[in-house]
Amino acid sequence: MAQRIHANQHYDIYPYMKHITDVVNIASSLGYDEAIQVACYLHDSIEDGGLSYNDIKKHFGKEVAEIVFAVTDELGRNRHEKHVKTYPKIVANEKAVCVKLCDRIANVQNSMEYNVGTLDMYRKEHSDFVSSLYLGQHIEAGRAWKVLNDLIIL
Numbered sequence: 001m002a003q004r005i006h007a008n009q010h011y012d013i014y015p016y017m018k019h020i021t022d023v024v025n026i027a028s029s030l031g032y033d034e035a036i037q038v039a040c041y042l043h044d045s046i047e048d049g050g051l052s053y054n055d056i057k058k059h060f061g062k063e064v065a066e067i068v069f070a071v072t073d074e075l076g077r078n079r080h081e082k083h084v085k086t087y088p089k090i091v092a093n094e095k096a097v098c099v100k101l102c103d104r105i106a107n108v109q110n111s112m113e114y115n116v117g118t119l120d121m122y123r124k125e126h127s128d129f130v131s132s133l134y135l136g137q138h139i140e141a142g143r144a145w146k147v148l149n150d151l152i153i154l
Helices: 016-029 034-042 051-062 064-069 079-091 094-114 116-133 140-154
Strands: none
Touching: 016 034, 016 094, 034 051, 034 064, 034 094, 051 064, 064 079, 064 094, 079 094, 079 116, 094 116, 094 140, 116 140
């Protein structure tokens, strides 16, 4: 499904599926469960792919639909406003935090190779990202936080 909905999209110089695959591979390498990995495949499918919550729920179940809905950006006038509206949804669902972290790790890794300006943006946003999404009781997300923090401070 992810291949179909992102077929004509690009991520920097690559087909969009490179980004999707990167996010899934990060989740897999961190040992995250099937629901998180499936949500990683679909994490941009509502905002960029035209799927609805109900489409995802019908095909992949409520848990995956809830995760994908949580990481889907809310509307806003700018990036900061979108984040202010979206981060509370994410932090309420630990598996959504894991997906968001895998997505951010993939974005940071890609920007380190191809877009230093974007990397600077992620570094400037990092303290707000952490203060909005880090909860010590989200034990499962800890593995991804370590990877992301190590990348950001390089």
